[in-house]
Amino acid sequence: MSSFDLTEDQQDCLQELINVAMGQASDQLARYLDTFVYLKVPSIEQVKSEHLFETLNQDLKATAVVSQGFFGYEGIRGEALLMYQPQDSHRLADLLGYEADELTFDEQIIDLSSILTTTFLNVFASQIDNQMSYSAPRLLSANQGTISEHLNQQSFNWDLALKVRISYQVTDYSFNCDMVLLIPEEAINNIKAVIDRILEDF
Amino acid sequence: MLDELCINISNRLNTGILILDNNYNIIMWNRFLQVHANKEDNHVEGKSVFTVFPELPRRWLERKLSSVVQLKTQSFCGWEQRHHLFELSHSRPITTDSHFMAQNCTFLPVEVEGDVERICILIEDVTDVCHYQTQLNKALEELAISNRIDGLTQAFNRKHWEECLAKEFSRARRYQHDLALVMLDLDHFKLLNDTFGHQGGDMVLIETAKTIDKLLRMGDLFGRYGGEEFAVILPNTDLEGAEEVAERIRQAIAKSAINHQDRRISVTASIGVAVIDSDDSRYEDLISNADTALYQAKATGRNRVCLAKEAVEI
Numbered sequence: 001m002s003s004f005d006l007t008e009d010q011q012d013c014l015q016e017l018i019n020v021a022m023g024q025a026s027d028q029l030a031r032y033l034d035t036f037v038y039l040k041v042p043s044i045e046q047v048k049s050e051h052l053f054e055t056l057n058q059d060l061k062a063t064a065v066v067s068q069g070f071f072g073y074e075g076i077r078g079e080a081l082l083m084y085q086p087q088d089s090h091r092l093a094d095l096l097g098y099e100a101d102e103l104t105f106d107e108q109i110i111d112l113s114s115i116l117t118t119t120f121l122n123v124f125a126s127q128i129d130n131q132m133s134y135s136a137p138r139l140l141s142a143n144q145g146t147i148s149e150h151l152n153q154q155s156f157n158w159d160l161a162l163k164v165r166i167s168y169q170v171t172d173y174s175f176n177c178d179m180v181l182l183i184p185e186e187a188i189n190n191i192k193a194v195i196d197r198i199l200e201d202f
Numbered sequence: 203m204l205d206e207l208c209i210n211i212s213n214r215l216n217t218g219i220l221i222l223d224n225n226y227n228i229i230m231w232n233r234f235l236q237v238h239a240n241k242e243d244n245h246v247e248g249k250s251v252f253t254v255f256p257e258l259p260r261r262w263l264e265r266k267l268s269s270v271v272q273l274k275t276q277s278f279c280g281w282e283q284r285h286h287l288f289e290l291s292h293s294r295p296i297t298t299d300s301h302f303m304a305q306n307c308t309f310l311p312v313e314v315e316g317d318v319e320r321i322c323i324l325i326e327d328v329t330d331v332c333h334y335q336t337q338l339n340k341a342l343e344e345l346a347i348s349n350r351i352d353g354l355t356q357a358f359n360r361k362h363w364e365e366c367l368a369k370e371f372s373r374a375r376r377y378q379h380d381l382a383l384v385m386l387d388l389d390h391f392k393l394l395n396d397t398f399g400h401q402g403g404d405m406v407l408i409e410t411a412k413t414i415d416k417l418l419r420m421g422d423l424f425g426r427y428g429g430e431e432f433a434v435i436l437p438n439t440d441l442e443g444a445e446e447v448a449e450r451i452r453q454a455i456a457k458s459a460i461n462h463q464d465r466r467i468s469v470t471a472s473i474g475v476a477v478i479d480s481d482d483s484r485y486e487d488l489i490s491n492a493d494t495a496l497y498q499a500k501a502t503g504r505n506r507v508c509l510a511k512e513a514v515e516i
Contacts, residue, residue: 032272102262107283111266118275136278136306 005046006090006162010195017198018042022126028119033095033170040167047163047182049156054178055163056083063080066113069135071124078120078161079182082113082137085176097172110137116168116179128194160185216293217326223310224271226251226264229320238290238303238327253487257289270309277309281328292329300301304332328511352426354404355411362424363433364485370423370437371485374478382436382444385492386451386471389504391430394469402460402462403430409460417450433492441477441509448473448507456505472499476510 009052022039029037047055064084092108093100112194114137125132164182213233220510227250246254270277281304292303293319306328312320350431352361374381395403423435436444460467474496482488
């Protein structure tokens, strides 16, 4: 167990915060998108940089990936990756409430990514009396190749990250995607401090 | 005091700040926008953003802004998706060819006691980034082309041509399609070089490549295989069809005379033709079959077409 590992209490507390945030985010998204949005039980784990692909890749062959950075008070920051399978994405404009000719496919997934990421993180932030700011979402690569092909050419300058993976399902539009929040090592301690404060109050 | 400082700073920022109320009327903008929109304050404040900037895609932007208000969250629009939203001048008017400012826009909800009462739009000038990215993309495209093309003849180079053959070969195998290969070698090219010099030889290669290229269909893949050796991949073509193409190429080359320094150079070609057959497990087999036929054509008098099957039987 590394010094960055969460204790069982910390893990439970984070899980609970995320569950509540997921519920509220799902509610807000449903109202905005005018359809039910299901969020599957999240997985929380720590990943080493060399194992990131194995934990992301799994069965995803062709994937579009959108990255968006976030930061709040108390040193909380990280990067959100939204991953899409092309076969799930053909009715996105419809889902988002745009006319299909108003925006390109790239813009649709960037737009949706931003909505999913910021909605979830805003609610999460309010749970911990925080407030998030975001970088512009960026399409790392459109529907071609695997995630590892998009990212493999880089050597990372981090070793450990906290990984939270949440799956979104919009059944009316047979749409699925995965959101992976990655919090780098230095920020994990900051998150732990926030969690400890909440646990004390509790 | 702090208000004054904020206004002072906001007017000196190299970023546009535009604040709208819930009905999309403009409450405030900073100097950056005033200058680049080239409009006066009193024609702008209190007016709808869609009146002041009629170029905005209204339906799309209203939906976008509704997400900001309803979800109380930031939203973005980058230059790579939309070059610009607002028609503004920019900071590289002299040294780039961009008419309007390329923009990254951020839409921020401004909450008052939990409700979004205003929307703040931040507009960054990324004309510079856009300019260099466009140049980079152009350079990469040119590089990709020069990586595929033989500089002298403008046919595909050997490496790219072989990659094409490998792809066509496996496609033909997978879908049980025909695939033919035509390989040709100019006759007595060394003698021609000795007689007319290397410039004469180069001229022959260039003109021969042009002659062949004109006879091909879309989808045929034409490359320079070696010094005076060319090769054509004919997808979905059987032996008979390929022989016809080869014969047409042979005749066209033999007929054309090339003018070089007041002399006329004539040249002929020997051609080998092969088609994919069930024994070929690798694309290299197809090449060596066509090659065998080509040497057969050379051995039996040159300026003729030989088919791989014949070559094997002989």
